[in-house]
Amino acid sequence: xxxxxxxxxxxxxxxxxxxxxxxxxxxxxxxxxxxxxxxxxxxxxxxxxxxxxxxxxxxxxxxxxxxxxxxxxxxxxxxxxxxxxxxxxxxxxxxxxxxxxxxxxxxxxxxxxxxxxxxxxxxxxxxxxxxxxxxxxxxxx
Numbered sequence: 001x002x003x004x005x006x007x008x009x010x011x012x013x014x015x016x017x018x019x020x021x022x023x024x025x026x027x028x029x030x031x032x033x034x035x036x037x038x039x040x041x042x043x044x045x046x047x048x049x050x051x052x053x054x055x056x057x058x059x060x061x062x063x064x065x066x067x068x069x070x071x072x073x074x075x076x077x078x079x080x081x082x083x084x085x086x087x088x089x090x091x092x093x094x095x096x097x098x099x100x101x102x103x104x105x106x107x108x109x110x111x112x113x114x115x116x117x118x119x120x121x122x123x124x125x126x127x128x129x130x131x132x133x134x135x136x137x138x139x140x141x
Contacts, residue, residue, distance in 0.1 A: 019136050020047035022065035024056035024082065025098070026074040030121070034069060034098070037125055044132070051075075053082025060086055065093065067132055070115075072099035087114030094135040098128060 021044055023034045031049050038044040047063045050056040053070065054077040060068060068086060070079035077085075083095050094116040117131040 018043055018045050019066040020045055020063065021067045021069060021132070022046075022048045022050065022056060022060055022063060023069045024050035024053065024074065024079070025069075025071040026051050027071075030071070037129070041129065053077030053079060053085075056082050057085050057089070060090060060093070064090070067136060068093055068095045069098050070095060072097055083115050096128070096131060096135070 021038050023031050023038075023046060025031045025034070028051075031051075035046045035049065038046050044067075047065050048059040050059050052074045056068065056070060057077075068090075070082055072079040074082075079097055079099065083097070086093065086095060091114070095114060097115050097118045098121060099118070100121040116135050119128045119131055
């Protein structure tokens with residue numbers, strides 16, 4: 001009779017878990033680029049896309065992503081309004097604003113709306129990935 005045993009997950013196995021990302025931007029080319037960026041990472045998967053803040057809220061309530069990416073300037077509902085609503089609904093889900101206007105958005109304003117990080121679209125995409133990982137894997141940061 002063969003012996004059976006159970007392996008407990010190690011810290012490395014837990015930290016290698018794939019995290020889901022919801023991307024909201026009104027520009028299709030930006031959404032597509034972000035989807036490709038996150039899909040190319042072994043620790044991320046894109047669970048959904050939204051064209052505006054209202055869609056982001058609706059999709060987030062169904063898919064429960066681990067991370068939400070929002071543009072600031074979107075039709076129907078902008079990123080700040082969406083972030084406020086999402087924080088009420090999903091207080092533990094980090095939100096990153098990825099916008100060409102993030103430089104006019106202060107850290108203080110970000111904190112009061114529940115936004116965890118702001119990344120300008122003019123920054124390197126590696127900065128975006130670093131901030132996403134720092135929020136989802138705080139021990140590794």
